[in-house]
Amino acid sequence: MSTAVAADISPAARRAAAEGLVALGAQMHAEGWSRATSSNYSVRLSADPLRLLVTASGKHKDRLTTDDFVLIDDTGAAIEPGAPKSSAETMLHVVLGRDAGAGAIVHTHSVWGTLLSDAYATTGVLTLSGYEMLKALPGIKTHDTSVELAIFPNTQDIAALSAELSERIKAGDEAVRYGFLIHKHGLYTWASDLDGARACVEALEFLFECEGRKLSLR
Template structure:
């Protein structure tokens, strides 16, 4: 991966517009990031509207989540850096608040994970070649304690190393990591669509 900070900013701004158009980062919800070549991370500044981002709304943090340029990062920054530390293949992380993901996390109130199978669309996940595959990702309880949440994420991936870099936080949202911003956005679209299928099936 060779990507300048300016290129990372361009990609995050573009993703913000697209994600907002789908209604998945309403108001100031969500946060978007990109791993940089020097090991730091470009990430959205706290409280900015993701559909109206400008270059100044992106900042740099270290892999420990600490700001490198005096701006204030989102409170959820540790979830981004946590996923980069866990998964070396992940270069972009998109955290959104999409409707089907949030509602399904409540409908499956006691579930610690969701397993999807039988859907042709599962082939969007790297390495999946058939609708018969089973894809499982975690549902974590929501908390304002990001360090505690990241400890749960770390435990999940230690126990489930093949699980994709995708997880839900109940009543909160969806976090997706991928090799590129576009790939993370496509996976976000696919997961939200798959979970909308699951919700719809649950009505019959």
């Protein structure tokens, strides 16, 4: 690495996280969920103090290298000299790592996620019910259930969005338990580790396509 690793994070842990995120980026791009330079991902390397490894801004996700990540603290600031700029949505990762206990966070820009976030924008929530794939989400044991995903306005005020997200997580809002959508933008989802977050995004993107195709058949 060209930058010094923070004293409280081992180089091996950082390297492993970066390699996992590089592989994730290649998969998300291949699936069509992270095209152009869209999307951002992170892994939490420490809970106290909070340390997150987040994708740098403006990177094509199919061409990430282990140098294309930024180690940040609980204010969203880079803590290494000479670090590239992190994603503009870094504070959403901070909130999820701090308040939701997320060990890994994945943000995608899929076609179906974008369209459904618009189709259900007036209700402020997308409900997914009765699908077997729901069982891929943490803690769900039966298809006979419903999951709600909040839909937030596509504001450029990330500080305000982060504050609202934090409040809803702390209040135990079920609509931000597994993920949320940003209007005409995309999905955020998370889990305790990167493999879990990958399973969540794969499941939710599958469910989005099911819902979208169902709407088109009506």
